[in-house]
Amino acid sequence: MRTPEHKEAKDTFGLRPLTARRKAFVSDERGSLTIFSFFLFMMMMFIAGMAVDMVHQEKRRVGMQNAIDSAILAASSMSQELDATTLVQEYVAKAGYNAGDVTVTPMDVYSGSGAGLYSRSVSVDTTVSTNTMFMSMLGVTSLNSPVAGSAQESSENVEISLILDISGSMNWDSADATKTKLEALKDAANSFIDAVFESNDPQRVSIN
Structure with missing residues (x-):
């Protein structure tokens, strides 16, 4: 005949306490x-x-x-x-x-x-x-x-128009006193035209 002490020992060392702990661990969501x-x-x-x-x-x-x-x-x-x-x-x-x-x-x-x-x-x-x-x-x-x-x-194509002053005052002496202002203007215009043609394709330059 089993005594109460024997039953308590079975509950302590049996599987039910271990199962309860496992379920508690699984259901614990802390952390x-x-x-x-x-x-x-x-x-x-x-x-x-x-x-x-x-x-x-x-x-x-x-x-x-x-x-x-x-x-x-x-x-x-x-x-x-x-x-x-x-x-x-x-x-x-x-x-x-x-x-x-x-x-x-x-x-x-x-x-x-x-x-x-x-x-x-x-x-x-x-x-x-x-x-x-x-x-x-x-x-x-x-x-x-x-x-x-x-x-x-x-x-690209270059088109240049020169507007020159030919008024009466252009017949006065220029700064070097050897030419009139109109003569100096013509020389400057010719030098400008020569410089343009030298640095560009003559077929692409038009001077009016």
């Missing part, structure tokens, strides 16, 4: 919000880190684009005497970028009549690479952005 908040915080921090990497890359890309735009405008000028490639590389280097990564393609077009330079164009292509700080944890160690630009200057 679950803390774990969720921790993972949410880590996700927000990682997204913010990705944004920092992308903003840094965009800043470098814009800086390179500004340097290239300034360089090609200077290099494509028809009055520019410096080498286009050297000039562009100097602009890029002064902006703090690697000039060796820049590909410069200059092109000069001369008039068929041999009157001189008709047009000049300069094209630049490069890639800006930025090392990442946060995205490297995902295996993305760098971000690359292509940067390009081109500029062209050309000499």
Whole structure:
């Protein structure tokens, strides 16, 4: 015959207390919000880190684009005497970028009549690479952005109209006293016309 003490011992070392504890542990939701908040915080921090990497890359890309735009405008000028490639590389280097990564393609077009330079164009292509700080944890160690630009200057048709003063006062002596003002004016007009034809294609110049 079992005694009350024997029954109490069975309840103490049996399965029912263990089952009750397991059910209590499963139904206990304390601390679950803390774990969720921790993972949410880590996700927000990682997204913010990705944004920092992308903003840094965009800043470098814009800086390179500004340097290239300034360089090609200077290099494509028809009055520019410096080498286009050297000039562009100097602009890029002064902006703090690697000039060796820049590909410069200059092109000069001369008039068929041999009157001189008709047009000049300069094209630049490069890639800006930025090392990442946060995205490297995902295996993305760098971000690359292509940067390009081109500029062209050309000499189009030129039409010039000269309006000369032939009033009576032009018969007075000029400043050098060896010619009248009208004679000096004619010499200046002829010199101007010669200069225009020398620097442009005569077939593209009209003087009235």
